[in-house]
Amino acid sequence: MLKVIIIPLFIAALSLLVLPYTNYSPGFAVVGCHLTKIGPYAPKDVVYPPGCQNGALPSADRVALLAQIKIFVDQGKIVFAKENDKLGMTNGSGVVKRGDGVDITIDTQVMRSFVTLANKGFTFTVSSMIGSHSKNVSGSGNVSRHWDGHAFDISVINGQDIDTGGAAAKPVTMDFMKYLNSLTGSDLEPKQIICSGNGRVDPEVLALQKGVSSVVAGHENHVHVGY
Numbered sequence: 344m345l346k347v348i349i350i351p352l353f354i355a356a357l358s359l360l361v362l363p364y365t366n367y368s369p370g371f372a373v374v375g376c377h378l379t380k381i382g383p384y385a386p387k388d389v390v391y392p393p394g395c396q397n398g399a400l401p402s403a404d405r406v407a408l409l410a411q412i413k414i415f416v417d418q419g420k421i422v423f424a425k426e427n428d429k430l431g432m433t434n435g436s437g438v439v440k441r442g443d444g445v446d447i448t449i450d451t452q453v454m455r456s457f458v459t460l461a462n463k464g465f466t467f468t469v470s471s472m473i474g475s476h477s478k479n480v481s482g483s484g485n486v487s488r489h490w491d492g493h494a495f496d497i498s499v500i501n502g503q504d505i506d507t508g509g510a511a512a513k514p515v516t517m518d519f520m521k522y523l524n525s526l527t528g529s530d531l532e533p534k535q536i537i538c539s540g541n542g543r544v545d546p547e548v549l550a551l552q553k554g555v556s557s558v559v560a561g562h563e564n565h566v567h568v569g570y
């Protein structure tokens with residue numbers, strides 16, 4: 344009689360331990376809403392439980408973030424226009440060689456931001472992270488957030504070129520900036536969201552900026568996100 348009770352209980356307990364991992368490749372599992380490394384292999388695909396994509400933000404586990412970013416790159420959801428950026432985000436290092444030869448460890452917040460934006464359904468081109476970005480913000484003596492790996496520029500969102508897309512690109516540009524603004528108060532709140540419009544200065548787009556109060560020269564063709 345005891346066996347009749349204990350054996351099914353044992354199987355039930357075992358399945359509780361194993362089930363959360365069965366949908367994923369060896370090495371990674373989604374625990375809660377986070378991709379977590381549990382072994383040495385990269386996942387082939389990641390499926391988050393229902394509700395996660397609208398809820399929890401990605402964890403700060405750099406190995407898991409890099410694995411997830413590589414999946415998005417392979418799927419064409421994230422495109423890195425600059426070869427050094429792409430290499431650092433897909434070779435598992437999270438380190439990008441800067442123009443002056445210095446290896447820069449990319450801010451974990453930048454990587455979390457990529458993952459949450461892609462989870463949210465945005466496909467996008469990162470025109471520059473470290474890339475070939477200059478040290479200073481154009482026209483000023485201030486060191487750019489790009490220089491040490493704390494910022495990225497987005498030039499295309501959901502197939503719409505921010506610069507040449509004009510009116511057609513405006514809705515998705517605004518959706519993208521609104522989502523970034525919605526992170527206010529979370530632990531993934533950007534310090535800077537900068538874009539003046541789609542190829543021209545647009546007050547409605549300007550109103551969604553963060554960290555600056557007016558037009559920043561050269562930002563009609565991309566959205567700059569800084570941490």
Ligand SMILES: [Zn+2]
Nearest residue numbers: 494495496567
């Ligand atoms: Zn920028």
